[in-house]
Amino acid sequence: xxxxxxxxxxxxxxxxxxxxxxxxxxxxxxxxxxxxxxxxxxxxxxxxxxxxxxxxxxxxxxxxxxxxxxxxxxxxxxxxxxxxxxxxxxxxxxxxxxxxxxxxxxxxxxxxxxxxxxxxxxxxxxxxxxxxxxxxxxxxxxxxxxxxxxxxxxxxxxxxxxxxxxxxxxxxxxxxxxxxxxxxxxxxxxxxxxxxxxxxxxxxxxxxxxxxxxxxxxxxxxxxxxxxx
Amino acid sequence: xxxxxxxxxxxxxxxxxxxxxxxxxxxxxxxxxxxxxxxxxxxxxxxxxxxxxxxxxxxxxxxxxxxxxxxxxxxxxxxxxxxxxxxxxxxxxxxxxxxxxxxxxxxxxxxxxxxxxxxxxxxxxxxxxxxxxxxxxxxxxxxxxxxxxxxxxxxxxxxxxxxxxxxxxxxxxxxxxxxxxxxxxxxxxxxxxxxxxxxxxxxxxxxxxxxxxxxxxxxxxxxxxxx
Numbered sequence: 001x002x003x004x005x006x007x008x009x010x011x012x013x014x015x016x017x018x019x020x021x022x023x024x025x026x027x028x029x030x031x032x033x034x035x036x037x038x039x040x041x042x043x044x045x046x047x048x049x050x051x052x053x054x055x056x057x058x059x060x061x062x063x064x065x066x067x068x069x070x071x072x073x074x075x076x077x078x079x080x081x082x083x084x085x086x087x088x089x090x091x092x093x094x095x096x097x098x099x100x101x102x103x104x105x106x107x108x109x110x111x112x113x114x115x116x117x118x119x120x121x122x123x124x125x126x127x128x129x130x131x132x133x134x135x136x137x138x139x140x141x142x143x144x145x146x147x148x149x150x151x152x153x154x155x156x157x158x159x160x161x162x163x164x165x166x167x168x169x170x171x172x173x174x175x176x177x178x179x180x181x182x183x184x185x186x187x188x189x190x191x192x193x194x195x196x197x198x199x200x201x202x203x204x205x206x207x208x209x210x211x212x213x214x215x216x217x218x219x220x221x222x223x224x225x226x227x228x229x
Numbered sequence: 230x231x232x233x234x235x236x237x238x239x240x241x242x243x244x245x246x247x248x249x250x251x252x253x254x255x256x257x258x259x260x261x262x263x264x265x266x267x268x269x270x271x272x273x274x275x276x277x278x279x280x281x282x283x284x285x286x287x288x289x290x291x292x293x294x295x296x297x298x299x300x301x302x303x304x305x306x307x308x309x310x311x312x313x314x315x316x317x318x319x320x321x322x323x324x325x326x327x328x329x330x331x332x333x334x335x336x337x338x339x340x341x342x343x344x345x346x347x348x349x350x351x352x353x354x355x356x357x358x359x360x361x362x363x364x365x366x367x368x369x370x371x372x373x374x375x376x377x378x379x380x381x382x383x384x385x386x387x388x389x390x391x392x393x394x395x396x397x398x399x400x401x402x403x404x405x406x407x408x409x410x411x412x413x414x415x416x417x418x419x420x421x422x423x424x425x426x427x428x429x430x431x432x433x434x435x436x437x438x439x440x441x442x443x444x445x446x447x448x449x450x451x452x453x454x455x456x
Contacts, residue, residue, distance in 0.1 A: 068451050116405075123402035130398055134389040144388045147448045148399060151381055154444040155437065156403045 014202025242330030359421025
């Protein structure tokens with residue numbers, strides 16, 4: 001424990017990567033493209049944040065499964081906190097995407113299957129928190145919300161990836177639009193994009209672990225209170 | 230031996246559900262009334278005398294009514310049953326056969342309500358469907374999909390307080406992709422396009438249903454334990 005380099009190296013790497021993305025994301029040469037122009041730099045924020053969001057949600061589902069297997073409350077706390085981070089990243093993704101849409105498609109919000117799909121994902125996870133708050137007993141809360149977490153993930157999330165590919169979308173890589181790999185001839189974008197994904201993910205994991213530690217402490221404090229009274 | 234046991238148990242439970250439904254007619258008749266009055270509401274509010282609705286409105290209104298019917302009729306399967314009765318089922322049957330029997334019964338109920346609803350709907354709001362067999366097939370797939378998803382949601386919601394609201398907020402986001410596919414297929418059926426155009430959507434829909442059923446079967450025993 002403690003603030004040793006051994007435990008915290010990944011946090012430092014995360015912060016360094018985000019600084020790298022913030023700086024190089026703005027100064028590297030990007031392909032000059034019609035309509036997109038300089039907004040292509042949003043790739044490092046918008047798309048990378050979506051990737052990080054899905055990683056958070058996948059971690060949440062994995063811990064929900066682990067909770068059902070072990071019924072140790074530790075996993076339930078991890079699952080719910082990673083879901084919270086997923087929602088935070090989802091909102092950030094919507095905010096950055098909205099700015100991007102304003103300057104490329106001409107509106108803050110357009111009726112696009114991918115936008116709708118991510119809204120569905122956010123609704124699912126918000127419902128997950130409503131479900132959690134409506135159950136008192138912590139073990140029951142853990143079990144039922146884990147079941148919902150897994151069920152929702154299995155039933156809806158794969159579709160969110162499949163459905164936009166079936167219908168027309170304004171997004172690159174859908175409905176006959178070329179994907180970003182087609183624009184990125186010299187792979188310069190990749191040099192910032194992949195670090196961006198890793199950086200945002202590490203930041204999300206860091207924030208989630210902080211919240212998990214707070215939760216664990218408050219659970220312990222509650223136990224002490226119960227013993228006192 | 231064990232498999233035949235499971236089938237027997239499930240069959241007995243389904244038979245029990247049907248018998249209860251037939252004896253206490255208020256549930257089915259309540260749903261029929263719900264269906265008829267919401268369709269009539271659509272008829273009145275669109276003030277349809279001679280002109281019929283355009284295709285998207287007709288289609289979407291139909292499926293939204295069906296969605297609400299599905300939430301209300303499947304909510305009954307767990308939300309409206311008393312705690313003691315559920316405890317009794319759990320002590321005599323395996324969780325697998327309970328969830329299977331509930332899904333099968335809800336499928337039958339939804340199938341009936343949807344076909345009945347389609348008849349009433351087309352009487353009042355006009356029948357604009359060109360390819361009726363495809364539309365009916367889509368109805369069947371929709372009934373199965375709705376009942377599979379909502380049965381599980383109902384069992385989740387029944388464990389929490391304010392389960393009526395939870396039923397909607399937990400279920401609607403999950404059902405949206407399925408609903409979109411159903412509406413798309415039924416649009417093809419209404420326009421009477423070549424059937425090969427809907428194969429992609431149909432297989433996708435079946436895949437979702439299979440996922441929903443298998444996750445229900447895997448996850449339900451955990452919910453059962455929490456009672």
